[in-house]
Amino acid sequence: MTKKKLLLNIFGPILSVVVLIGIWQAIVVWGNVAPYIAPKPWDAINAVTSNWSTLAPLTWWTIKETVYGYLVGALLGAFLGVVLNKIPLMQRVLYPLLILTQAIPIIALAPPLVMILGFGVMPKVVIVAWIVFFPVTVSVLDGLNHVDKDLMTLAKVFGANSLRRFVVLEMPAAVTQLFSGLKIGATYAVTGAIIGELAASSGSSLALYQRSASGSLDAAGVYGTTLIMTAIGIVWFLLVVGAEYIATPWQRRSTARQWRRGAKPVVTNN
Amino acid sequence: MKRNFLSLSVAGAVLALSSVTVLSAGSIASASTLTAVKFVYDFPGPDMEIIPVVVAQKEGFFKANGLNVSVEFPPSTSLTTQLLTTGSGDIGFITTSDMAVAVEAKAPVISVANYSMTNNWGLFAKPGSTLTLASLKGKKIFSWGDTWTNAMIPFVLKKAHLKASDITIVTGANDTPLLMNGTINFTTSTTNYAIPGITEATKSAPVGIVGAAAGVPNVPVWVYAVTHNYANQHGKNVRAFLKAIKAATIWASSHQTKAVADFMAAYPKSGYSKFYSTKGWALTVPLLTNSAGKYFVQTNKQWTTLATALKSVKLIKSVPAPSTYYTNKFLP
Amino acid sequence: MSSSSLLELRGISKTFASTTALSTMDLTIERGSFVSIVGPSGCGKSTLFNVLSGLIQPDGGSINLEGRDVIGATGHVGYMLQKDLLVPWRTVLGNITLGARLKGKVTAEDRDQAKGFAEKYGLGDFLNHYPSALSGGMRQRVALMRTLATNHQLLLLDEPFGALDAQTRFEMQQWLLQVWRDTQRTVLFITHDVDEAVFLSDRILVMSPRPGRVVDDLAVNLPRPRTLETLVSPAFTEIKSKVLHQLHHERAL
Ligand SMILES: Nc1ncnc2c1ncn2[C@@H]1O[C@H](COP(=O)(O)OP(=O)(O)O)[C@@H](O)[C@H]1O
Ligand SMILES: [Mg+2]
Numbered sequence: 069m070t071k072k073k074l075l076l077n078i079f080g081p082i083l084s085v086v087v088l089i090g091i092w093q094a095i096v097v098w099g100n101v102a103p104y105i106a107p108k109p110w111d112a113i114n115a116v117t118s119n120w121s122t123l124a125p126l127t128w129w130t131i132k133e134t135v136y137g138y139l140v141g142a143l144l145g146a147f148l149g150v151v152l153n154k155i156p157l158m159q160r161v162l163y164p165l166l167i168l169t170q171a172i173p174i175i176a177l178a179p180p181l182v183m184i185l186g187f188g189v190m191p192k193v194v195i196v197a198w199i200v201f202f203p204v205t206v207s208v209l210d211g212l213n214h215v216d217k218d219l220m221t222l223a224k225v226f227g228a229n230s231l232r233r234f235v236v237l238e239m240p241a242a243v244t245q246l247f248s249g250l251k252i253g254a255t256y257a258v259t260g261a262i263i264g265e266l267a268a269s270s271g272s273s274l275a276l277y278q279r280s281a282s283g284s285l286d287a288a289g290v291y292g293t294t295l296i297m298t299a300i301g302i303v304w305f306l307l308v309v310g311a312e313y314i315a316t317p318w319q320r321r322s323t324a325r326q327w328r329r330g331a332k333p334v335v336t337n338n
Numbered sequence: 339m340k341r342n343f344l345s346l347s348v349a350g351a352v353l354a355l356s357s358v359t360v361l362s363a364g365s366i367a368s369a370s371t372l373t374a375v376k377f378v379y380d381f382p383g384p385d386m387e388i389i390p391v392v393v394a395q396k397e398g399f400f401k402a403n404g405l406n407v408s409v410e411f412p413p414s415t416s417l418t419t420q421l422l423t424t425g426s427g428d429i430g431f432i433t434t435s436d437m438a439v440a441v442e443a444k445a446p447v448i449s450v451a452n453y454s455m456t457n458n459w460g461l462f463a464k465p466g467s468t469l470t471l472a473s474l475k476g477k478k479i480f481s482w483g484d485t486w487t488n489a490m491i492p493f494v495l496k497k498a499h500l501k502a503s504d505i506t507i508v509t510g511a512n513d514t515p516l517l518m519n520g521t522i523n524f525t526t527s528t529t530n531y532a533i534p535g536i537t538e539a540t541k542s543a544p545v546g547i548v549g550a551a552a553g554v555p556n557v558p559v560w561v562y563a564v565t566h567n568y569a570n571q572h573g574k575n576v577r578a579f580l581k582a583i584k585a586a587t588i589w590a591s592s593h594q595t596k597a598v599a600d601f602m603a604a605y606p607k608s609g610y611s612k613f614y615s616t617k618g619w620a621l622t623v624p625l626l627t628n629s630a631g632k633y634f635v636q637t638n639k640q641w642t643t644l645a646t647a648l649k650s651v652k653l654i655k656s657v658p659a660p661s662t663y664y665t666n667k668f669l670p
Numbered sequence: 671m672s673s674s675s676l677l678e679l680r681g682i683s684k685t686f687a688s689t690t691a692l693s694t695m696d697l698t699i700e701r702g703s704f705v706s707i708v709g710p711s712g713c714g715k716s717t718l719f720n721v722l723s724g725l726i727q728p729d730g731g732s733i734n735l736e737g738r739d740v741i742g743a744t745g746h747v748g749y750m751l752q753k754d755l756l757v758p759w760r761t762v763l764g765n766i767t768l769g770a771r772l773k774g775k776v777t778a779e780d781r782d783q784a785k786g787f788a789e790k791y792g793l794g795d796f797l798n799h800y801p802s803a804l805s806g807g808m809r810q811r812v813a814l815m816r817t818l819a820t821n822h823q824l825l826l827l828d829e830p831f832g833a834l835d836a837q838t839r840f841e842m843q844q845w846l847l848q849v850w851r852d853t854q855r856t857v858l859f860i861t862h863d864v865d866e867a868v869f870l871s872d873r874i875l876v877m878s879p880r881p882g883r884v885v886d887d888l889a890v891n892l893p894r895p896r897t898l899e900t901l902v903s904p905a906f907t908e909i910k911s912k913v914l915h916q917l918h919h920e921r922a923l
Contacts, residue, residue: 102423102444102445103444104419104423104440104444104445105420105423105424175511178510178511179510179511179512179515182510182511182516182521183515183516183519183521186521187478187506187508187510187521216753216755218751218753218755219755221725222749222755224724224725225723225725225744225745225747225749226744226745226749226768226769226772226773226820227744227746227772227773228772228773232772232773232774233772236768236771237757237772240757240759241757241759243759266511267510267511268508268510268511269483269508269509269510270478270507270508270509271506271507271508273509276483276509279415279416279483279484280483280485282414282416283415283416283436283439283484283485283488284439284442284443284485284653285419285420285439285442285443285445286443316759317800318758318759318800318802321800322800322802323761323798323799323800323803324798324799326798
């Protein structure tokens with residue numbers, strides 16, 4: 069990446085956020101919007117920082133719900149993708165069922181989950197996983213279905229058994245696709261956690277804090293919690309992008325990183 | 339305080355749309371002579387507390403007072419005051435605690451009439467359970483997470499000599515099933531919602547500690563409110579609205595079966611059974627008049643008591659003059 | 671089976687549903703020879719390779735490779751197609767050792783062997799590169815090294831240079847001959863290009879249109895090493911015209 073490109077990559081997003089905040093500020097100030105309807109950006113940020121001792125543990129909970137749910141969903145999704153690819157019958161039996169799961173409104177899912185799993189972190193994890201697994205399954209399935217047939221043939225000629233063909237060729241070939249599913253899932257995950265918190269919370273939660281703020285006409289609190297939720301979503305998305313960057317170096321590099329095992333630089337007589 | 343918070347929000351939005359269309363279609367002929375008023379409920383979906391408005395629509399009380407009233411439901415709870423201030427609604431139905439926080443937030447709204455006169459809020463449990471202040475410690479108690487419930491729970495704890503950490507407050511989408519399968523021990527609600535709901539599910543009346551017994555201040559729970567602007571510019575409409583509502587309320591109190599039928603016809607998909615709405619309305623009627631048998635009348639004392647109580651649990655910072663909250667000048 | 675023959679096919683045939691891709695075929699390939707197979711499209715050349723490599727089961731007959739019956743088995747030949755089939759996530763080194771990885775672990779010997787190939791044949795500086803950084807000719811070289819690295823005596827190359835431009839192709843042909851000489855392998859080489867077949871081979875098998883069978887078996891007695899001079903020698907032209915005649919004669923029938 070050239071220096072110019074790097075600068076653009078860093079300052080481009082920052083600039084767009086600044087512009088967005090500017091528009092927000094302009095609407096609130098020039099539109100004479102009352103502070104109990106919508107706060108100025110700074111007031112929303114202030115509502116977070118000045119209440120951080122209350123918000124920090126709630127934020128931490130939401131992060132946990134998001135991350136646990138995401139991991140469960142991603143693993144389950146990848147597993148299902150493989151199952152669907154490997155067992156053709158499953159594509160007919162399971163696929164409609166999987167689509168059905170996504171057609172159920174998440175809101176309808178919440179009450180039975182609470183009854184079975186209680187008010188803790190579990191029902192949120194299930195809801196997040198429920199949302200996240202699907203794009204992952206679809207992308208893994210897509211990736212596996214599009215592995216070069218000739219490459220698989222070649223591997224057979226080389227005498228590779230099906231497990232090796234899967235591990236050495238199909239899995240890495242599906243990784244690029246997998247990440248597109250993981251990224252979509254990452255953007256949805258925090259939404260799932262918040263829906264879960266609204267549906268059932270013990271003690272407090274970010275969603276409930278927001279609801280209370282809304283009930284108190286504390287728009288700064290409402291927007292502030294929204295900022296936190298958004299930040300969780302963005303940071304998680306960026307982490308997934310970072311993982312993709314590390315996991316798929318061939319997508320943007322011409323040589324392997326030197327420290328990676330199995331791709332050592334040429335060392336004669338080692 | 340009301341049930342089915344989440345699932346109703348969707349249904350509510352749909353209903354709000356359909357009822358608006360139906361009403362506007364039905365009133366084309368008289369549109370020129372009637373003044374349009376937008377009424378905003380306190381909850382995303384309709385329930386039996388809206389009966390006075392429905393009856394006034396259906397039985398012609400609004401028309402007789404020159405009004406064409408449409409009903410809007412907020413996308414979620416506690417947004418009604420905001421909808422009034424942005425002009426999306428004219429007359430709102432809110433809790434007195436909503437009113438207090440609105441004034442604290444300097445939202446230019448004012449209460450124009452009490453809906454109910456007493457505090458019928460409390461804790462409820464399955465029939466046959468032990469529910470006393472002494473039995474609260476270590477229990478899971480359901481809350482809707484709304485301002486009113488947030489305001490009341492500290493009073494219960496105070497009276498029970500408990501700390502907040504002595505109980506677990508849980509929040510969710512619907513309390514009755516959770517109560518039935520023991521996921522929660524007690525729920526918080528008002529008599530007119532809790533009793534029909536639990537009775538319907540268990541075939542017998544719940545146990546409860548309500549009002550003074552629960553340690554909560556005895557103040558009205560719901561009021562009708564408008565913005566200062568609307569009060570100043572359309573006082574005539576407010577007066578006409580309350581006049582129609584009073585007539586409709588009296589009619590609905592003496593024709594309860596008919597009133598519930600009007601509600602069920604207006605909102606066939608409210609999610610509430612005829613049993614629930616009938617029982618709920620029957621329990622609501624006695625709440626609507628004060629000890630002198632009068633509707634609507636607000637007092638300095640009720641607002642001072644409420645504001646003092648809310649300040650003591652830190653929901654508001656200061657107790658303003660009671661006149662900041664209300665006016666009786668539009669009463670019929 | 672004579673002591674110098676590596677591969678013997680007896681009575682091999684293959685019919686797909688209604689199309690007979692290969693009619694009964696008998697063939698003996700000498701160890702260390704370079705044999706090209708030419709013939710019109712769809713005459714069953716690739717089918718023959720697929721049978722040899724064990725990808726498809728012939729309808730009948732026997733295949734004897736280095737004294738073993740290999741019908742239906744895999745893992746006994748090197749195999750390379752027009753598509754280089756390099757895996758984008760493995761480096762040049764990783765691609766050359768892919769065969770070893772597919773059979774288990776890549777050992778230090780495997781790696782040393784791969785490095786040896788790469789260094790010897792001009793890719794030493796690219797061992798750590800991903801295939802996306804390589805030119806078409808380089809990619810084909812890596813693909814051939816991968817085939818060599820499987821350490822099978824018999825290499826089946828199915829139009830490996832079909833997608834390269836003329837200049838690169840000539841370079842690759844010369845290079846292939848060098849590799850063949852160095853490594854002493856036996857090559858079966860499918861091509862459409864008669865020049866290529868004559869330039870590379872000891873022997874050319876001409877196949878008839880479907881159902882495929884060998885209609886001519888020509889020895890190419892041009893001296894080695896073969897160079898640019900070879901291409902313009904009268905002997906080259908003579909053999910080339912024989913092959914072309916045979917191909918066109920068959921087509922006219
Ligand atoms: N797996 C298969 N199933 C059915 N028909 C096949 C299959 N493979 C090859 N064929 C047919 O067999 C004939 C020979 O094919 P092939 O060996 O690929 O020819 P080529 O000489 O061009 O390599 C063709 O008609 C082809 O369509
Ligand atoms: Mg072919």
